[in-house]
Amino acid sequence: xxxxxxxxxxxxxxxxxxxxxxxxxxxxxxxxxxxxxxxxxxxxxxxxxxxxxxxxxxxxxxxxxxxxxxxxxxxxxxxxxxxxxxxxxxxxxxxxxxxxxxxxxxxxxxxxxxxxxxxxxxxxxxxxxxxxxxxxxxxxxxxxxxxxxxxxxxxxxxxxxxxxxxxxxxxxxxxxxxxxxxxxxxxxxxxxxxxxxxxxxxxxxxxxxxxxxxxxxxxxxxxxxxxxxxxxxxxxxxxxxxxxxxxxxxxxxxxxxxxxxxxxxxxxxxx
Ligand SMILES: [Fe+2]
Ligand SMILES: [Fe+2]
Numbered sequence: 001x002x003x004x005x006x007x008x009x010x011x012x013x014x015x016x017x018x019x020x021x022x023x024x025x026x027x028x029x030x031x032x033x034x035x036x037x038x039x040x041x042x043x044x045x046x047x048x049x050x051x052x053x054x055x056x057x058x059x060x061x062x063x064x065x066x067x068x069x070x071x072x073x074x075x076x077x078x079x080x081x082x083x084x085x086x087x088x089x090x091x092x093x094x095x096x097x098x099x100x101x102x103x104x105x106x107x108x109x110x111x112x113x114x115x116x117x118x119x120x121x122x123x124x125x126x127x128x129x130x131x132x133x134x135x136x137x138x139x140x141x142x143x144x145x146x147x148x149x150x151x152x153x154x155x156x157x158x159x160x161x162x163x164x165x166x167x168x169x170x171x172x173x174x175x176x177x178x179x180x181x182x183x184x185x186x187x188x189x190x191x192x193x194x195x196x197x198x199x200x201x202x203x204x205x206x207x208x209x210x211x212x213x214x215x216x217x218x219x220x221x222x223x224x225x226x227x228x229x230x231x232x233x234x235x236x237x238x239x240x241x242x243x244x245x246x247x248x249x250x251x252x253x254x255x256x257x258x259x260x261x262x263x264x265x266x267x268x269x270x271x
Contacts (some may be wrong), residue, residue, distance in 0.1 A: 001112040003251055006033060007152070009178050011185065011202030012070055012071070015049045015234030016271045018055070018205035019059060022240040025264055026064045027108040030257035033246055037066040037110045039117055040244075041154060041180045041202070042090070043073040049213060049234045051076030054083040057090045064107060067091065067106040067117045071156035071181050072128055074102070079189035093105075093156055095136040097129060104179035105140065107147060113251050114148040118132030120166070122157020122181075135159075141173060149254035150174075156181045160200050175249045178202050183212045185243040185263055195255030203243025205233035208265055239267035 008029055013022055026038055032146055040060055044092025045052040051073045054092055060068050067089055074080070074092040084092060086103030094104030105118040118140060120133045137153070151174040155166050163179040170177050172194025178201075179186070206213030215233045220229065222230030248258040 001251065002036070004257065005036045005113065005115070005150070005195055005249050005251055007247045007249070008033070008035045008038040008163045008244060009152070009176075009202055009247065010205060010242065011180050012041045012183050012204045013045040013060070014183065014204050014206030014235065015044065016047055017207050017234070017236055017240045017269070018213065019045055019056070020265065020269045020271050021205050021240050022060060023063045023263070024266070025242050028210065029136055029246070029262065030064050035246070036106065037115065038064045039067050039069060039152065040065045041070065041156070041239055042068040043070040044213065046077060047234065049232060051080065053077050053080050054087070057087065058081065061089060066108050066110070068178070068262070069117065069119045069154040071121060072126065073120075088144060091117065091119045093119045093130075095121055095131040095133045097131060105144065113150055116144045116148050116151040118144070118151065118153045120153055120155050122155065122159060122162045122166075124157065124159035126158065133166065137170065150249060150251065151175055151254070153177045154180050158182065160186070163200045167192065167196070171196045175254050176247055176259070178245060183218075185261065186259070189245055189259045190262050191256050191259060195253065197247050197256035197259040199245055199259065199261070202245060203241070203263065205242045206240060207237060208239045208241045209237070210235035236271045238269060239265050240269055241265050
């Protein structure tokens, strides 16, 4: 079995441009960097940027995603709920209250190693009704550590402070903690003191000249006038961006050996 594994983590896919970027670049990055498994956050992958459905999970899987993570927008498309219950390759944050559809972690086999991917949601600035993400992950890790020491967290949240705190809270207990949700990549990728790799946000995949992947003209009234005045319309004009990290882990210890940011800007894709 391999003593080292390489992972590619990609942030929120936004609409058709995000899917097109993932379809083009995920296979290339896999080949170029000999990636063993790719994980992608698909919570905005619908054409209108709101949620995702089972067909989109299939499309992302066909381009190499082993697991699709999500966030607050996972509830936008009700026809996903059945897939969330039935499938193992799409997960939702663990700290939604009991009774919500879906699974909050995936256990995958990569080169003979069991690897756990966990989705978690921050509470700071969140409008959703969420349990404590710190206590939730404590109890989930008690179970997951009986299965594997190779564990990655997609921590979906707004506040850099909460994400940073989670990164340090889990240092030495998981292989990596990577933030999603803001659609903006942060430049603080690091290997922490106890070997857990971390980045506050992986960043988004969609139109570069946009606000959260949405058309600027539609978003501006949210800020100039009133929050509800704006319209969320996915920007589909190039150039597009794809963002994430490449990570190497030691399969004996579960610790990270390397983390490197990925950011590709491409103006050759037509959506
Ligand atoms: Fe998002
Ligand atoms: Fe989100």
